[in-house]
Amino acid sequence: MIPIKNYLYPLLILLAASMWIPCHAQKKYEREYAIRQSAVPEKAVEFVRSVFKKEKIHWYGEESLKETTIEAKLKSGGKHYSIEFDKSGEIQDVELLSRFSRIDAETRETIHKKLEKEFTKYKVVKTQIQYKGSKSDLKKAMQSDKVPDDVEIHYELILNAVRKKAMNYFEVLCNQKGSVISIHEVVQRNSDNLIY
Numbered sequence: 001m002i003p004i005k006n007y008l009y010p011l012l013i014l015l016a017a018s019m020w021i022p023c024h025a026q027k028k029y030e031r032e033y034a035i036r037q038s039a040v041p042e043k044a045v046e047f048v049r050s051v052f053k054k055e056k057i058h059w060y061g062e063e064s065l066k067e068t069t070i071e072a073k074l075k076s077g078g079k080h081y082s083i084e085f086d087k088s089g090e091i092q093d094v095e096l097l098s099r100f101s102r103i104d105a106e107t108r109e110t111i112h113k114k115l116e117k118e119f120t121k122y123k124v125v126k127t128q129i130q131y132k133g134s135k136s137d138l139k140k141a142m143q144s145d146k147v148p149d150d151v152e153i154h155y156e157l158i159l160n161a162v163r164k165k166a167m168n169y170f171e172v173l174c175n176q177k178g179s180v181i182s183i184h185e186v187v188q189r190n191s192d193n194l195i196y
Contacts, residue, residue, distance in 0.1 A: 028171055028184035031063045032071075040070055041089025047135065048072045048083055051142050081142065082128070094138050095128040095156065103127070103155060110178030115159070118183060122161035130154040154181070
């Protein structure tokens with residue numbers, strides 16, 4: 001019979017080595033599905049209606065590996081908005097569909113340099129400006145073109161990219177100066193929601 005320590009030591013070394021290797025792109029699973037307004041917490045509906053009185057609102061549930069959230073998607077004044085809430089109806093962030101070319105040149109260049117290091121080839125297929133802040137500041141950001149100083153601005157990019165000789169979609173989150181905060185390989189996402 002072989003002593004257990006002959007198995008235990010290699011197993012511990014393997015376990016320690018796997019924890020040491022950094023993860024460059026974690027996988028991101030999301031599933032989005034339409035829900036009725038009656039399934040949405042009242043305070044989420046009231047918040048969206050306080051800003052957008054007449055616009056048609058599409059409500060979605062979104063499941064990820066970590067949580068379930070609720071999103072209001074709508075178009076107003078030629079702009080596409082996505083307003084995300086937790087299950088209780090507390091606002092988490094506001095995303096505004098944009099174009100990568102609308103990000104200021106210096107920030108765009110910083111993002112390009114980082115992406116060129118991470119990917120063999122890439123194409124930005126979707127760009128969203130993400131606002132995080134207090135309820136009142138987020139409301140002000142949606143009602144005017146001036147974003148309050150206390151609102152954090154991030155850029156969420158969806159890429160069709162080649163990494164390690166495999167093409168896939170990736171979600172890249174950058175701060176206002178263009179530093180990459182996170183990169184996630186998109187495991188599953190409804191194609192029409194990629195575009196919206």
